Every structure is written in structure tokens, then in C-alpha cells.
Amino acid sequence: MKVYETFIRGAKEGFTTALTIIPLPGGDPRRGGHVPRLGRDDDAHVLVWCGHGALGMPGEVLPMALIRPLSGSGAFALLGQLITTHGPDSYIGNLASVLQGSTDTTFYILAVYFGAVGISRTRHAVLAGVTADLAGFMAATAVCAAIYGHLR
Amino acid sequence: MNPVFLFIVFAAFVVAALNGTMEATSKGAFDGAKSAVDLALGLVGYMALFLGLMKVAEEGGLLRILARAIRPVMVRLFPDVPPDHPAMGAMIMNIAANMIGLTNAATPLGIKAMQELSRLNRRPGVATNAMVLFLAINTSGLSILPTGVMGVRASAGSVDPFGIMAPTLFSTLTATVVAIAATKLYQRMSRFSWTTSPSSRARPRPRRRRAPRFKP
Numbered sequence: 001m002k003v004y005e006t007f008i009r010g011a012k013e014g015f016t017t018a019l020t021i022i023p024l025p026g027g028d029p030r031r032g033g034h035v036p037r038l039g040r041d042d043d044a045h046v047l048v049w050c051g052h053g054a055l056g057m058p059g060e061v062l063p064m065a066l067i068r069p070l071s072g073s074g075a076f077a078l079l080g081q082l083i084t085t086h087g088p089d090s091y092i093g094n095l096a097s098v099l100q101g102s103t104d105t106t107f108y109i110l111a112v113y114f115g116a117v118g119i120s121r122t123r124h125a126v127l128a129g130v131t132a133d134l135a136g137f138m139a140a141t142a143v144c145a146a147i148y149g150h151l152r
Numbered sequence: 153m154n155p156v157f158l159f160i161v162f163a164a165f166v167v168a169a170l171n172g173t174m175e176a177t178s179k180g181a182f183d184g185a186k187s188a189v190d191l192a193l194g195l196v197g198y199m200a201l202f203l204g205l206m207k208v209a210e211e212g213g214l215l216r217i218l219a220r221a222i223r224p225v226m227v228r229l230f231p232d233v234p235p236d237h238p239a240m241g242a243m244i245m246n247i248a249a250n251m252i253g254l255t256n257a258a259t260p261l262g263i264k265a266m267q268e269l270s271r272l273n274r275r276p277g278v279a280t281n282a283m284v285l286f287l288a289i290n291t292s293g294l295s296i297l298p299t300g301v302m303g304v305r306a307s308a309g310s311v312d313p314f315g316i317m318a319p320t321l322f323s324t325l326t327a328t329v330v331a332i333a334a335t336k337l338y339q340r341m342s343r344f345s346w347t348t349s350p351s352s353r354a355r356p357r358p359r360r361r362r363a364p365r366f367k368p
Binding site for chain 1: 200262276311316320323338
């Protein structure tokens with residue numbers, strides 16, 4: 001096996017993957033960028049309280065949970081913002097990290113794979129995908145509350 | 153993604169105009185663009201290392217070992233797919249590749265799996281139970297190593313970039329188990345019935361004789 005060549009091939013993929021984050025809307029929440037300061041309590045009362053109520057999730061993380069099933073790289077960009085704003089080891093940073101890995105880009109996957117074989121009646125696929133996403137988010141919120149401290 | 157993006161940008165500028173912070177907003181947009189580049193450049197090293205190592209592991213046979221481990225589970229989950237059918241092989245390889253984070257390698261395998269599953273489909277255009285279950289498992293994002301997340305954490309200076317591994321695995325496993333259970337539950341509902349189309353639901357179902365299952 002050509003270990004070195006194989007490593008380089010994988011590394012190239014990693015390089016392009018990492019660079020996909022750049023063209024995404026990357027406003028710094030602290031300074032009021034493109035994403036309208038969702039990280040700040042004073043601007044996003046409604047979202048914050050929806051997040052608390054619906055999933056026991058801090059409102060700062062809620063936009064990420066909403067984007068996650070639609071766009072993996074979009075959620076990844078929001079994860080980057082949350083981590084730079086709140087710190088990677090904060091409660092929000094940890095929860096956002098777990099959230100990113102808890103499910104995949106449901107609607108994108110359904111569109112690509114059903115589109116590839118010309119399925120128009122998808123039956124219970126969307127409902128099943130969304131159910132799994134919700135379960136993943138709830139598990140992420142619960143396990144983070146258990147490990148990293150308190151339900152805020 | 154277009155409407156969402158447009159909405160976010162529009163909302164940002166409306167909020168900025170109302171608050172009188174237009175200047176801060178445009179500054180924020182430029183700073184944001186810069187910080188995205190900083191983050192991505194920090195990430196390049198980690199992603200290159202991770203994916204390089206994973207590629208080596210893949211060529212070294214990790215994928216085959218993993219595939220052998222999940223095969224019995226898959227055969228039980230998909231009673232409609234004959235165990236020796238190419239669809240089974242492609243699905244197993246796709247899920248194994250996803251599990252070790254080789255998303256780029258997984259997508260063509262997944263499309264191959266869908267094409268093979270569609271050859272088992274007797275009603276073109278209608279998703280089969282096997283297709284829905286396969287995609288549900290896929291969308292639950294089962295993966296052992298959240299490589300990208302660990303990379304971002306490391307490049308942001310986390311004291312414990314790998315600490316999220318166990319909770320992530322727990323959450324994604326929960327999502328996968330729920331995905332399987334939900335699919336098996338929903339597929340029995342008449343609303344999602346395979347034989348009737350929404351328009352013909354009122355009429356009695358045509359009785360069709362089932363073709364004999366594939367015998368080895």
C-alpha cells in the first residue's frame with residue numbers, strides 16, 4: 001500500500017473541506033454582523049425563549065439547530081461563530097459541537113438521493129428524518145446538560 | 153438555502169437600520185468575512201491530518217472490517233433486500249464510510265445503493281420501505297469521529313477538543329435508533345402506504361398477487 005500517496009490524497013480532501021467554510025455568511029455576532037446578533041440576549045428574546053421552551057436548549061444555539069437539517073456547511077459556519085464568541089469549552093460551545101455531530105443534513109440527503117433515482121413520492125421519509133433530527137437534538141441537549149453542568 | 157440566506161441578510165440590515173447601527177453592521181460583515189478565513193485556515197491543518205489518516209485507514213482495510221461488523225445488523229433491518237444483492241453491499245459500504253467520516257467517499261456509494269434499491273422497486277417513482285430506512289439511517293448522521301467539529305475546537309484553542317466525542321456518539325446513536333424505530337412505525341401507517349397513491353386512497357385497493365421472493 002502506498003501510505004504516503006494515500007495520506008496526501010486524503011489530506012487534499014481535508015484542505016478543500018476546510019476551505020468551504022470561507023464563503024459562508026460569517027458575521028461576528030459580537031460586532032453585529034450579517035447574522036443579527038443572535039448571540040446577544042437583548043436582541044433575540046423571542047428566539048431565546050423559544051429555545052428554552054421547546055428543547056431546553058439555550059437560544060444562542062437554536063439557529064444552528066434550525067439550519068442543521070438544511071445545510072451542513074451553514075451549521076458549521078454558525079458553530080464556528082458560537083465557538084469563537086463563547087469559547088470552545090463554554091457550555092454553549094460544547095453543546096453546539098455535540099449538536100453538529102448529532103445528526104446529518106436531512107433535507108439535502110433526501111433531495112440528492114431521491115433525486116438521483118427519480119423518486120417523487122417519498123412517503124414517510126421526511127417525517128422519519130425530522131423525527132431522527134429532533135431525537136438527536138434532544139439527546140445532545142440532555143447529555144450536555146448532564147455532563148457540562150446545568151440546564152440553563 | 154437561498155430564502156434563508158436572503159432573510160438573514162435582510163433581517164440584519166433592518167435591525168441595524170432600526171437600531172442605528174448601520175456602520176457597525178457593515179464593519180461586522182467585513183470582520184466576519186475575515187474571521188471565517190482565519191478559522192478555515194486554522195482548520196486546514198487539522199482536516200488535512202484527519203482525512204489523510206482516515207484515507208490510510210480506509211486503504212488499510214478499516215472500511216472492510218467495519219462493513220463486516222455491521223452486515224448482520226443490516227441484513228436484519230432490511231428484510232426486503234436479499235443479503236447477496238448488490239444493494240446490500242452498497243448500503244453497507246456507504247454506512248461504514250459515513251461512520252469513519254469519509255463523506256466524500258460515501259456519497260457515490262449511497263447513490264449506487266439507491267440505484268440498486270430502485271431495481272428492486274416494482275413501482276417506479278414511489279419510495280420503497282428499504283429506501284426510506286436507508287435514507288433515515290443516513291440522515292441520522294451516524295459517525296464515530298466528528299472530525300470537522302474536533303478540528304474547529306482545536307483551532308479555536310480548546311483545552312479538550314476531543315472531549316465532545318463521547319456525548320456526540322451518544323446523541324447520534326440515539327438519533328439512529330430513533331430513525332430506525334420511527335421508520336418501522338411510520339411505514340405501517342395507511343397515510344404512507346406503499347400501494348395507494350394519495351388520490352386513489354378512497355377507492356378499494358387492487359389486490360395484487362405478491363411475486364415469490366428471491367430464492368437462492
